[in-house]
Amino acid sequence: MSSSTKSQNKYSILLPTYNEVENLPIIIWLIVKCMEKSGYGYEIIIIDDGSPDGTLEAGEQLQKIYGSSKIVLRPREKKLGLGTAYIHGIKHATGNFIIIMDADLSHHPKYIPEFIQQQEIHNYDIVTGTRYLGNGGVHGWDFKRKLISRGANFLTQLLLRPGVSDLTGSFRLYKKDVLQTLIQSCISKGYVFQMEMIVRARQCHFTIGEVPIAFVDRVYGESKLGGSEIVQFATGLLYLFVTT
């Protein structure tokens, strides 16, 4: 890709955080290294939901190190859920492409240039990381967690047939206008948001590319996926099955 094309696009990387004080400096460092090396224009938007562990304060320190044009802080006062954190971040994004990823080091930023290249080659509306194709995989999850993820994907494939191998993954690149369109029709607030976005994208005939990724379980902190999120997923899936 020529450097002139590289300079035309800007990628807004959204990092939702809740209690990620140990992970934040590492993920930011890795994103900055990967993006600077690749030469694409970018900003990183941190959406912290009032983490009691000092994540926002860590973000403020990082903003001093890397600059406020690279690190943008858009905090909210309390934990309002992953889906609405993305929506909040998008409102403040200045890029024409949006990348969403976890802040807990499960998603390596080395894949971002690969997502961008795939998007540029095929002009995809969405590129999504998949753990369930080719070299993709999950590292570090116990049997129960693998079963939840596989089960959620299997049920969604069975009921909605969206034709994408990993529906619950949250490492994705979107054209910004596509994402804005999808958000208007999306009703989910929590983790089920990822699945609903793909289902809605298929309804709108947006094109979706998949890039295999290695998902690595977090070392620091804890997953926020609880029983209520699983119930929300099941309810959301049923709702989409009945209404679409």
Ligand SMILES: Nc1nc2c(ncn2[C@@H]2O[C@H](COP(=O)(O)OP(=O)(O)O[C@H]3O[C@H](CO)[C@@H](O)[C@H](O)[C@@H]3O)[C@@H](O)[C@H]2O)c(=O)[nH]1
């Ligand atoms: N701002 C904000 N951030 C949140 C919230 N809940 C979670 N996060 C952030 O969202 C990211 C993922 O949260 P985790 O709780 O660590 O996710 P996980 O259990 O590892 O789940 C992963 O796998 C799921 C299934 O495969 C995915 O659905 C999920 O999005 C994520 O990638 C982390 O950066 C975490 O801090 C929230 O309510 N608000």
